[in-house]
Amino acid sequence: MTVARLLPDGAGVHDERPLIAHIIFRLAVGGLENGLVNLLNRLPEDRFRHAVVCLTDYTDYRHRIARKDVALYAMNKPPGHGFGTQAQMFRLLRTLKPAIVHTRNLSALEYQPVAALARVPVRIHSEHGRDANDPDGTNWKYLAIRRTVRPAVHHYVTVSADLERYLVERVHVASRSITHICNGVDTDRFHPGARGRNPIGPPGFAGEQDIVVGTVGRMDAVKDPLNLVRAFITAYEEAPDLAPRLRLAVIGDGRLRDDALRLLTAHGLADRAWLPGELREIPDALRGLDVFVCPSLSEGISNTILEAMASGLPVLATRVGGNPELVTDGVTGSFVPRSDSDAMARAIVEYGRRPELRLAHGSQARKDALTRFSLQVMVSTYTSLYQDQLAARGWTPTTASPVVSSAGGPH
Numbered sequence: 001m002t003v004a005r006l007l008p009d010g011a012g013v014h015d016e017r018p019l020i021a022h023i024i025f026r027l028a029v030g031g032l033e034n035g036l037v038n039l040l041n042r043l044p045e046d047r048f049r050h051a052v053v054c055l056t057d058y059t060d061y062r063h064r065i066a067r068k069d070v071a072l073y074a075m076n077k078p079p080g081h082g083f084g085t086q087a088q089m090f091r092l093l094r095t096l097k098p099a100i101v102h103t104r105n106l107s108a109l110e111y112q113p114v115a116a117l118a119r120v121p122v123r124i125h126s127e128h129g130r131d132a133n134d135p136d137g138t139n140w141k142y143l144a145i146r147r148t149v150r151p152a153v154h155h156y157v158t159v160s161a162d163l164e165r166y167l168v169e170r171v172h173v174a175s176r177s178i179t180h181i182c183n184g185v186d187t188d189r190f191h192p193g194a195r196g197r198n199p200i201g202p203p204g205f206a207g208e209q210d211i212v213v214g215t216v217g218r219m220d221a222v223k224d225p226l227n228l229v230r231a232f233i234t235a236y237e238e239a240p241d242l243a244p245r246l247r248l249a250v251i252g253d254g255r256l257r258d259d260a261l262r263l264l265t266a267h268g269l270a271d272r273a274w275l276p277g278e279l280r281e282i283p284d285a286l287r288g289l290d291v292f293v294c295p296s297l298s299e300g301i302s303n304t305i306l307e308a309m310a311s312g313l314p315v316l317a318t319r320v321g322g323n324p325e326l327v328t329d330g331v332t333g334s335f336v337p338r339s340d341s342d343a344m345a346r347a348i349v350e351y352g353r354r355p356e357l358r359l360a361h362g363s364q365a366r367k368d369a370l371t372r373f374s375l376q377v378m379v380s381t382y383t384s385l386y387q388d389q390l391a392a393r394g395w396t397p398t399t400a401s402p403v404v405s406s407a408g409g410p411h
Helices: 031-042 060-064 083-096 105-109 112-117 140-152 161-169 225-238 257-266 282-286 303-310 341-353 355-372 375-392
Strands: 004-006 019-024 049-054 070-074 100-104 122-127 155-158 178-180 211-216 246-251 273-277 291-294 315-318 333-336
Touching: 019 031, 019 083, 019 105, 031 049, 031 060, 031 303, 031 375, 049 083, 083 112, 100 105, 100 112, 100 375, 105 122, 105 140, 112 122, 112 140, 122 161, 122 375, 155 161, 155 375, 161 178, 211 225, 211 282, 211 303, 211 341, 225 246, 225 257, 225 341, 246 257, 246 282, 257 273, 282 303, 291 303, 291 341, 303 315, 303 355, 315 341, 333 341, 333 355, 341 355
Parallel strands: 019 049, 019 100, 049 070, 100 122, 122 155, 155 178, 211 246, 211 291, 246 273, 291 315, 315 333
Antiparallel strands: 004 070
């Protein structure tokens, strides 16, 4: 098995900045990945350098990394535990000699003991949300893995207070070993449209008087996009005064996309919905919505909720995970129970019938994005965390490694 790599400019040049090796499952479109890219692009270049180690592979999403000194590695891990991949990881870390290994979510957590064996000075793990197969955090196997690996981790990061409580109460991590860092949002990139709602969908899909309800995210079970589709169908059928103006936009790809299309077609509403798959220009798409919906079964801190808030949209969300830490019920949005399509339909109808409510909630959401969830706060907190952990572990520039090693095969 060969490690594919994408080398940065200046490969092989000695550099005393501490190297942070970020280990993730895959670099593709996603909330975790978006947060990582935002962090890479904004951490002080004179203080840190970076390598992103993907357990599987990376996609064109890598082009969102603006820095030219970030090395990318693809382990091409097969399904399952992949003990061969652990041996690969050990060799790679011994060659790179990172000052910090930062793993994210359960799929990468098992490489913390590998980092310990490779004598990485600082080992940090982040929890960004629940696994699709464990939306409540009750899976005994996953809990056992987290408890077993815990001694190898020096410090934890959680994006929500809900995940912090989980680590303390269920995994038995000491609270002093956890830092809560909420995701930040780029309020320059995500902002309201200058002249109201942007055009969205194919020509003629949504006129100025229509109401576009939508979401952005993977069409996988944990995001529960079918619940939104069912809620839209119910709202359409039970609010005949509103139905002619209702439109649905579900932006994202995944295995449930075909199911959603079949459900809409079966109710004769395929022409009232737009499911384009994955889009690159998410800010433009959000500016084409009137109401943003997060129908998830589980969330850490939802990047798309933050992006919708920064775009000046009211947020209709399920009351799960970190969502209540972002949305203020009755002020910037509304909550419904998860998996309750009837309650979601009623909320859609209320927003549809009350333009003044959409405006009020969306305006306050934008203000909250600017004052509470800035990227500057997120980056400053991570910078302090990395520096404090390096100091606590006695890291010095004398142990720094070259920018990129010769390990692995060419990409």
